Amino acid sequence: MSGFALPLVRFSxxxxxxxxxxCYSELPNEACGLLLGPAVGGDDLHDGEPTGAIADVVTTRNxxxxxxxxxxxxxxxxxARKAARESGxxxxxCFHSHTHTDAYPSPTDVEAAIHNPNWLYAIVSLRxxxxxxxxxxxxxxxxxxxxxxxxxx
Amino acid sequence: MTVEIRLxxxxxxxxxxxxxxxxxxxxxxTAFAEMTDLHPGLSGQLVDSSGTLHRFVNVYVNxxxxxxxxxxxxxxxxxxxxxxxxxxxxx
Numbered sequence: 017m018s019g020f021a022l023p024l025v026r027f028s029x030x031x032x033x034x035x036x037x038x039c040y041s042e043l044p045n046e047a048c049g050l051l052l053g054p055a056v057g058g059d060d061l062h063d064g065e066p067t068g069a070i071a072d073v074v075t076t077r078n079x080x081x082x083x084x085x086x087x088x089x090x091x092x093x094x095x096a097r098k099a100a101r102e103s104g105x106x107x108x109x110c111f112h113s114h115t116h117t118d119a120y121p122s123p124t125d126v127e128a129a130i131h132n133p134n135w136l137y138a139i140v141s142l143r144x145x146x147x148x149x150x151x152x153x154x155x156x157x158x159x160x161x162x163x164x165x166x167x168x169x
Numbered sequence: 170m171t172v173e174i175r176l177x178x179x180x181x182x183x184x185x186x187x188x189x190x191x192x193x194x195x196x197x198x199t200a201f202a203e204m205t206d207l208h209p210g211l212s213g214q215l216v217d218s219s220g221t222l223h224r225f226v227n228v229y230v231n232x233x234x235x236x237x238x239x240x241x242x243x244x245x246x247x248x249x250x251x252x253x254x255x256x257x258x259x260x
Contacts, residue, residue, distance in 0.1 A: 048257075050257075080258065084260055085258065085259070085260050086258060086259055086260070087256060087257070087258035088256070088257040088258070090227045090234035090236055090237070090256065091233070091234040091236075091237050093227060093234070093254070093257060094227070094229045094232040094233060094234050095232065097229075097232060097254075098232040110257055112259060121259075122259065122260040123260075124259050124260030125259040125260060128257075128258055128259040129259075130179075131177070131179065131255035131257075132255070132257070
């Protein structure tokens with residue numbers, strides 16, 4: 017059992033549409049972006065504990081430009097961090113697509129999550145005809161899935 | 170004429186637990202050199218042996234990624250904040 021909190025992750029319908037649309041628009045490469053929202057604690061470098069509310073979704077460029085890897089564009093990350101600060105939010109997570117595999121963290125994802133252990137990691141699978149979005153938390157090699165709701169707001 | 174360098178958690182262990190380090194303004198590279206003189210454990214954590222910024226590290230002057238400026242030669246001014254953040258990547 018993992019010991020970390022699993023908040024109910026609350027996207028708006030339009031945020032969900034933004035994520036899925038970006039994932040398709042970046043094909044054949046993986047797409048990526050950032051999730052902004054309220055968090056408890058943290059500081060300018062260390063995003064606190066997400067409440068699960070998603071205030072904004074920011075699509076970013078994939079510096080890796082790869083069908084197997086993503087790397088959030090450094091300037092897009094800086095700009096999103098500034099936007100989060102100015103809106104009283106934090107970066108609470110990121111999203112990326114898996115173009116041909118399930119919406120489940122890859123070993124690379126788990127390894128990379130060590131840098132932002134408080135984040136929510138949304139993964140979109142485009143493997144099937146219907147895209148699937150799942151959200152995970154990953155800490156110390158443990159993976160746990162969060163429940164997701166889409167709100168009509 | 171100083172800048173504040175903000176360190177991510179994983180690097181603080183190399184800086185006696187400090188979250189921030191002050192350095193003279195000049196360039197990002199001179200600030201890093203001053204910081205690694207003070208905290209030798211940080212040497213090699215940010216820049217490789219050829220003097221290039223590691224690709225798994227993002228460095229910002231205020232909110233601007235120095236890779237898209239002048240990299241380690243990016244000038245800094247009094248009061249600037251130099252933030253080091255792990256790059257966000259995966260598969």
